[in-house]
Amino acid sequence: MSAPTVARPTEDELQAQFDATIAADHRIEPRDWMPEAYRKGLVRQIAQHAHSEIIGMQPEGDWLLAAPSLRRKAVLLAKVQDEAGHGMYLYSAAETLGADRADLTDKLIEGRQKYSSIFNYPTLTYADCGVIGWLVDGAAICNQVPLCRSSYGPYARAMIRVCKEESFHQRQGYELLMTMMRGTAEQRAMVQDAVDRWWWPSLMMFGPPDDDSPNSAQSMAWGVKRHSNDELRQRYVDMSVPQAEALGVTLPDPELALDEATGRYRFGAIDWAEFKQVISGNGPCNEERITRRRAARDDNAWVTEAATAYADKHAS
Amino acid sequence: MSETTAAETTAEGGHGAVPTGPEIPSGAEPTRATARRDWPLYECFVRGKRGLNHVHVGSLHAPDDEMAVHAARDLFTRRNEGVSIWVVRASDITASSPDEKDPMFAPAGDKVYRHPTFYEIPENVPHI
Ligand SMILES: [Fe+2]
Ligand SMILES: [Fe+2]
Numbered sequence: 158m159s160a161p162t163v164a165r166p167t168e169d170e171l172q173a174q175f176d177a178t179i180a181a182d183h184r185i186e187p188r189d190w191m192p193e194a195y196r197k198g199l200v201r202q203i204a205q206h207a208h209s210e211i212i213g214m215q216p217e218g219d220w221l222l223a224a225p226s227l228r229r230k231a232v233l234l235a236k237v238q239d240e241a242g243h244g245m246y247l248y249s250a251a252e253t254l255g256a257d258r259a260d261l262t263d264k265l266i267e268g269r270q271k272y273s274s275i276f277n278y279p280t281l282t283y284a285d286c287g288v289i290g291w292l293v294d295g296a297a298i299c300n301q302v303p304l305c306r307s308s309y310g311p312y313a314r315a316m317i318r319v320c321k322e323e324s325f326h327q328r329q330g331y332e333l334l335m336t337m338m339r340g341t342a343e344q345r346a347m348v349q350d351a352v353d354r355w356w357w358p359s360l361m362m363f364g365p366p367d368d369d370s371p372n373s374a375q376s377m378a379w380g381v382k383r384h385s386n387d388e389l390r391q392r393y394v395d396m397s398v399p400q401a402e403a404l405g406v407t408l409p410d411p412e413l414a415l416d417e418a419t420g421r422y423r424f425g426a427i428d429w430a431e432f433k434q435v436i437s438g439n440g441p442c443n444e445e446r447i448t449r450r451r452a453a454r455d456d457n458a459w460v461t462e463a464a465t466a467y468a469d470k471h472a473s
Numbered sequence: 474m475s476e477t478t479a480a481e482t483t484a485e486g487g488h489g490a491v492p493t494g495p496e497i498p499s500g501a502e503p504t505r506a507t508a509r510r511d512w513p514l515y516e517c518f519v520r521g522k523r524g525l526n527h528v529h530v531g532s533l534h535a536p537d538d539e540m541a542v543h544a545a546r547d548l549f550t551r552r553n554e555g556v557s558i559w560v561v562r563a564s565d566i567t568a569s570s571p572d573e574k575d576p577m578f579a580p581a582g583d584k585v586y587r588h589p590t591f592y593e594i595p596e597n598v599p600h601i
Contacts, residue, residue, distance in 0.1 A: 188568070235551075238551070239551070242547075242548055242551065245531075245533065245548055246531055246548075249531045249532045249533065252514065252532065253532075258534065314531075315531070318530075318531075322552075461512070461536075464536040464537075464540060465511065465512065465536050467536065467537075468536035468537035468540070471537065472537070
């Protein structure tokens with residue numbers, strides 16, 4: 158007599174099980190079967206998210222040595238360190254899908270994977286650090302909060318950790334700006350100038366309009382994404398306008414107006430040509446960002462090599 | 474489709490819009506020989522406070538156990554999130570199959586009597 162055999166599930170059965178998990182709004186976990194397109198799409202999304210966190214350290218990092226006080230320096234250092242952590246959480250999530258962390262970094266440096274267009278703009282004054290915290294991290298929060306319910310478990314859990322830390326990022330930025338707004342006319346002008354430069358790029362962070370976003374539908378059907386680009390952008394504008402008013406700055410959009418009927422803000426047309434330029438490598442700082450990332454990898458290679466040699470020597 | 478066009482970008486990562494089109498094709502794979510590639514993967518567990526179990530919080534790469542603990546401290550407990558950290562090489566973990574319908578968990582399914590709710594107790598009996 159032979160041992161009872163367990164029938165291997167067919168591809169269709171596996172697909173049905175996956176679909177049922179998604180339909181029930183349960184999470185997909187690393188060792189579950191998943192469609193190849195789901196896995197690939199997630200690796201790409203998570204890797205690019207991770208790259209954005211890592212590259213995102215640079216614009217504010219430029220001001221670490223020029224922070225105006227020890228307090229501001231400690232705060233900025235903690236904020237930038239958090240972004241490194243966000244990158245690590247995300248690479249770790251990508252690895253649960255079979256990606257290799259060093260390989261992803263190589264792809265970023267070789268220009269084969271992208272990062273958020275926002276980090277290709279320069280930080281010209283210290284007010285930019287405040288505006289990044291307020292607007293850029295604010296937009297990040299709008300994007301990331303729904304991702305805490307992403308259908309892929311490790312991604313959702315990474316987002317929960319990230320979101321817990323983002324609130325500090327936004328508040329430290331806003332507080333910095335409030336302090337400057339209470340200062341001299343020159344300081345207030347610096348804040349307004351920074352807002353003028355960052356407002357439009359921050360709106361672009363939500364991606365192209367829904368009718369020009371071909372992958373969104375599949376992403377939403379799989380529960381990877383929970384809201385459309387335009388929906389999140391509108392939410393962000395509605396949140397930001399009263400914050401700008403409280404701060405005493407003007408958002409650089411003459412068409413910005415409250416729609417009494419809906420209670421939401423109408424805003425002007427976004428310059429998608431600029432977005433396309435920046436995302437395809439022609440932004441003000443694209444080259445600088447990648448050059449520095451490459452240097453970080455290559456110039457510090459001796460540290461990782463030394464640590465490996467030490468570990469090898471002590472492994473018994 | 475052979476190249477990433479701006480039309481294939483969408484808001485993804487928290488930090489914003491990134492392309493979702495196919496990766497830009499490129500010639501040779503990078504050939505850099507780094508030690509870091511070979512650093513083992515560690516799974517990390519943090520005890521949030523006294524009285525709680527260690528809970529899995531994520532993973533990282535480190536050259537050895539000691540460095541893994543240091544890295545886990547910096548990565549997962551920057552805000553007093555824990556009082557104790559465990560790290561273990563991912564390759565040393567033996568896991569069951571992930572599916573709850575797996576035969577491994579099946580025997581528990583029909584043993585409802587292991588749960589307190591299996592037993593009906595009159596409402597006028599307190600503290601039970
Ligand atoms: Fe972040
Ligand atoms: Fe942040």
